[in-house]
Amino acid sequence: TQLLNAGVESIRAFFAGKPYELRRVYLFCDSINTPGRAFYEANGFRLAAVLPGFYHYCDAAMYVRDMQAR
Secondary structure, eight states: OHHHHHHHHHHHHHHTTSSSOOOEEEEEEETTOHHHHHHHHHTTOEEEEEETTSSSSSOEEEEEEEOOOO
16 A cells, blocks of 8 residues: 555656546456456556456456545
8 A cells, every 4th residue: 555655646746747637547357357456456556457368367357546635
């Protein structure tokens, strides 16, 4: 959780002061990674799409987290 939050804060810092705003962060994981998917959902990400055949061995789950000012 700390590593995920540090990564999100690093992304937020990168976009600070830019002429465009950070609106969303996307991530992908294996659709069969049940613990990972639960972790992302518990940390503010929501399932946006399942991409069939994305990996050679399974589908991909694409998650999104909206990044409103905090």
